[in-house]
């Protein structure tokens with residue numbers, strides 16, 4: 001049985017990412033029985049999920065014995081024997097596997113399953129539909145980051161749950177955006193919007209360079225005071241950016257200004273439980289000096305050494321956005337969607353602003 005309960009968010013830290021192969025590189029190949037014996041032993045191990053295999057690979061749906069097909073053909077085509085078995089993980093960690101001439105799943109069941117804690121591994125994987133890739137994909141949790149919000153990244157596009165939610169919501173609200181919309185993204189961390197938008201451009205902020213010019217392939221823009229003309233884009237996006245600017249009100253106003261009438265602004269963040277939002281740090285615009293009101297916290301940043309967390313947004317965040325963007329309608333989406341691999345513990349908050357048509 002595959003355990004469907006998403007318990008992995010509370011896994012202890014002893015679960016480690018794959019080891020480098022050096023520990024086992026010199027291990028002799030284990031003695032391996034012929035394939036028919038491996039097939040019979042695999043039946044007893046109950047690692048092969050026949051229903052899953054038939055469902056995934058319709059070309060073999062009518063075969064009487066999918067397990068035999070998997071051992072003889074499927075594993076060579078990197079087919080999955082169940083929803084969690086990761087052949088790349090096993091190969092990376094056990095280079096002796098390929099020398100041994102054994103089926104990877106049999107080898108796992110015979111020699112590795114107790115080391116690897118099958119049940120725990122199974123909880124790190126989910127199949128679902130990725131709206132960025134546009135197909136069914138495997139989502140894999142990253143434990144080395146210890147960051148539940150970034151869990152369940154798509155193996156196709158590396159998108160996190162928030163990226164899938166953004167693509168899903170744009171599909172829902174902005175018809176034809178994949179063919180026609182010009183999407184401009186500030187500080188992209190993934191290629192998800194680049195992969196999907198009709199046309200795409202992006203910017204980063206380099207404080208020491210001239211605004212509006214291209215630096216390292218990005219347009220240099222300060223989100224709080226952009227150099228674009230009013231109504232330049234169909235969609236403007238900023239994923240996990242707003243909690244790192246000093247003036248989120250200016251950022252929201254600027255993003256709404258830069259989209260066309262009837263256009264869309266989309267951003268994401270994680271509001272906390274505070275009743276009222278509070279700044280964590282303040283910038284003296286004249287001197288450029290930063291005053292920390294709370295101990296500094298840094299998040300990963302696509303450029304530079306880390307982005308300072310400047311705000312803790314609270315329960316008043318939605319009301320504030322409405323005040324900052326009076327000419328736009330706010331849609332705040334935050335929901336579990338098992339189908340998209342968006343599950344409790346990793347649920348993003350997506351804010352869409354629909355600018356009124358002129």
Ligand SMILES: [Zn+2]
Pocket residue numbers: 130131132133134137154155156157158159
């Ligand atoms: Zn994907």
